[in-house]
Amino acid sequence: MNSAQSEVNTNFLQTPRKGLGSWIFSTDHKRIGILYLCSVLSFFLVGIALGLALRLELFSPGPTIVSAQTYNSLFTLHGVIMIFLFIIPGIPAILGNILLPLQLGAKDVSFPRLNLLSWWLYMTGAALALLSLFGGSGPPDTGWTFYVPFSAITTTNVSLAATAAFVLGFSSILTGLNFLTTIHRLRTPYMSWTQMPLFIWSLYATAWVQVLATPILGITLLLVVLERSLGLGLFDPGKGGDPLLFQHLFWIYSHPAVYIMILPGMGVISEIIPVFTRKHIFGYKAIVFSTLAIAFAGSLVWGHHMFASGMSDTAVFVFSLLTFIVAIPSAIKVFNWVATMYKGSVTLAPPMLFALSFIFLFSVGGLTGLVLGAPGPDIHVHDTHFVVGHFHYTMFGGTGFALFAALHFWLPKVFGRMYNHRVATGAWLILFTGFNILYGSMMIVGMQGMPRRYYDYLPEFTLGNQIATAGSWLLAVGILLMFGNLLRGCLRGEPVGDNPWGAATLEWTTSSPPPLENFIDEPEVTRGPYDFKGVNIS
């Protein structure tokens, strides 16, 4: 009993068991979180490399570095990797896993073994996705959207890639139900629903979407695989099917998936801003309400991806109206974040810089989204580089920057060591500049009418593309610098105390790194998550 007790007390990075096996078979949520951290960020780097290759190809009109077929595979894999392997699991699987039980005052998630299974499924899906690069007749070339009929007839490894997405979806569902159960069942009894950190609320809303929407993608991709292998034809007009139904089913999942991606990011920002302004978050309940509203209403707007598809005008009317209504809770959140800073005491530490640039970039993404929600203008910019730019502003500028903010905020807690702040600030500046050059010029080129997924383009689009490509290099430098700094900080940085930022949520009350079962004594909730009176930096 004694040895067990001491094992519980040691920090989770230094259990008696050593080696790879103590990680990849660990059911500890923090270790699983770190497994996700390593795997997700590795795939992120692969995705960046593919993205850089795409931009390089577009540096000049005509063939530049690869063939058309290779280019098509590149953007397909860039999309599949970034969407399914990076941005969807990103914040929930990495930080959700590490923080959810800590913030709830729990010892672990409800189903630790299921949690490990989720990671294994994630790795299986990733392996299948990488496997689809080889064998058969080449990597998939359908785009990450797998639109039929093209995906049903192309000879490339679409079935394997679709199976990979299916498996990854399964992993996502299991993570979601695990989180939901944990929030309902393992919250420390001292914490009421309205005392929960906003990050938890965002994970809660996200998890519902994961559980309810992901299966639709699963069945849709399954039908594509069956169409390819058995000639099923449920989307083939020659067999009584309808290609538009594929798009409906696909976006029934994939639009809510956008909220799976962004909501946890919003949760992160809601945590960081109060800490670095030393002020209670402005309008806690409004933010909670808008989180749930986004999750719910976000499931009703999938049709705005289909305004030009041949869908009925009635559907265009309803989906457009609802799309604009979803904009409102997002706006409320932005206003609340900014208002939190009012009369606070602001520190521009690296997490705060990323959080503030999140607000800017996400606002750009959200506001350009209004153009896409309005059916008239959408017709012009739909399927152009404008959409690509908009999408990257929300997903990369939004979720990506939120993830970076979160890593700068919480990694010192997880590893007990601090990175170099000056390098972090420099990396942020490069990253932010490169980002705007890259995606800003993409949007302009799109407004001029350059369709997306174009291997070759007319000479009038050259300038915008060249500026974008130059921006992509700057962006890549910023990212490498940032990750290098974080990695160095986690392994060899200055040791920090339990609460380096002076935050008020429960995870900061335990040691850094936390012990195996998170808290030595059952944590008591003595203050609200944003009540900084008397909280000291330690």
Place this chain on the structure above:
Amino acid sequence: MNDTNSQHILSYALLLRVWAALLALTVVTVGISRIDLGALNIWAALAIACSKGTLVLLFFMHLKYESRLFAWMFLAALCTLCIFIGFTFLDVLYR
């Protein structure tokens, strides 16, 4: 925390009665399907299927004896499915 682990045990008699009702409803639905009611047929079949489903949910799956939360969650899932089907018809019906 483990307060609600205490279980309601359903009697065999109740389960048998539910089963009998399910069988009866099956016979009814087959019977109705043999009469031509036009479009009503599909709605009648769905209505009977829904009542059968409710029986299974409430008794076989113990939803009646779980905390109210489970029922709300189930309704949320069901509503989501209905929305997905319903909204797709915004396109299909008016195309």
Place this chain on the structure above:
Amino acid sequence: MNADARNTIDKVDATFFYIFGISALMLLGITLCMVWFAYRYHHSRHPEPMSDSKGHPLIEIVWTIIPSLLVLSMFWYGWTSFTNLRDIPEDAFALKATARMWSWSFEYENGLTSDRLRVPTGQAIEVSIESLDVLHSFYLPAFRVKRDAVPGMTTRVWFRPEQDGEYNLFCAEYCGTGHSAMISVVEAMPQEAFDRWYNQKQMAQQALELMKKQGCLGCHSLDGAVSVGPTFQNFAGRERTLVLPDASKRTQLADRAYTRRSILEPRAELVEHLPAIMPSFQGRMSDEELEMIVDWLLAQRQEDQKPDGAKIFADKGCGGCHSFDGSKGLGPSLLGVFGHEARVQSEGALRTFIADEAYLRESILNPKAAVVEGYAPLMPEFSDLSTAELDALVEYLKGLKGEHRH
């Protein structure tokens, strides 16, 4: 042109400006607040927070209602600009666009087909869009118009070119290797020029009927066959040697004056080796009729010119799948395709034979009948090629000599 004629551009652009304007203001406001707060309340100036406000219901309500009204107005503009795109003017000139991997073809109501979209300036144009294989999208950036081409469905767009000129036509829905090459052009031209082009077949038909009535075709063949008189085939494209009444000779390329003379005074200049038996048609037809026939005769150049196989190959998007250098695309390389030993999957069985001309023809017209081993039956049927075009394409393929590789 109708003064109040709608177009597809103005409302969409106005909505763009409206939404972008409001968005820019909001972005500016948010950013300025953020930067100002970060400066004004920086901990060096403001070491302690001055407020412990946790929210303010009134402010929350205000900044919920104002954006709600704004986005609802945006929705309304967006929707009305969309209905304008969907509401096709009744007097629109209708034609059909057919998309396939990876080319566009346009068919007019009189049966005329074209690979570029020629339209009269000032007129509303209604395009019915169909697809033969996968999804494509008909996109005219200059007119803010886009609509997917969906297999099994006909979709419609309209637009009104207000100035002569060429406008880009893109495929905006990803459709495979040749997606970015699936580009065509809208050519807006003055009504008269368009009518001349549009009515070419009809005029030709009238001229032919007239010539039949006048008996011209009794002595002049259309297909190059030798008859009593010289053939009409390639009438304007060929040089002839004329014998003048003084027995001197000269060569002549048909121009308008010569053509008129040869009808009105046929015996004044005789084509060498031919007897002087053609009667004069002076007074036997009106001047209008004469002009019609002359126009037709002078047009007998392009019609008879051999179509260019290489051009057809490029126009039909063949190069998207088939290379010339032996490299494998979605389809087999065409290097040395003629006369190589083909291994094809046909009716479930593997067959091997030497690829002859008949095979090449069949594989263009009905590609799914025999698919080369190791490839998928992806290729669409190119049954819309004319006989001459098919001949030219096959000739072109026969010319691609080299060692064939699969």
Place this chain on the structure above:
Amino acid sequence: MSVDAHRDDTGARMGMWLFLFSELLLFGGLFVLYAVTLSTHGEAFAAAGRELNWVLGTINTLVLLTSSLTAAIALSAVQKGNSALALRCLWGTLALALCFLVIKYVEWSSKIHHGLYPGGAQLAERPEGQMAFFNLYYVTTGLHGLHVLIGGALLGWVVLKIRQGGVHRSNFVLLENSVLYWHLVDLIWIFIFPLYYLML
């Protein structure tokens, strides 16, 4: 190690229910397709539906309902400490599951024998609506059959656990969850049956 120390049966059931919701939505995608195709190809759809053997369908419905009953009784029996009865009931459920699959096999093979399967020659000659019906029929019942297999495997494992004493009067959440899964399989069939077999 820490896994069993924090036992939370309600949590486990909640997790199972959430999983069942995602199963429901998985079939939901097929129900979307069904509803849409029914509305666009109503007549042909119904004509194809009449070709299914409704007698076999009804028998299978009764079989599955009964298997649900025995599963539910098994749970009550374990809760009352009557493991022997529970085992007998679970064996009954497994036997009925097998029976269901056999009948399904007979149905499928007779249809396949007539060339009525996706990509089959006979089916290719049918009107579009009929093709859509049979395609959907095979996917839906196929996916459902797969769930019968998974549910059966799960119950088989529970049988083993009961015999080893791992599942008993004071720890039966595994049985509870497996039975929940089995009822879901039944629940989905309750809808598949009228929609496919009783269409008029």
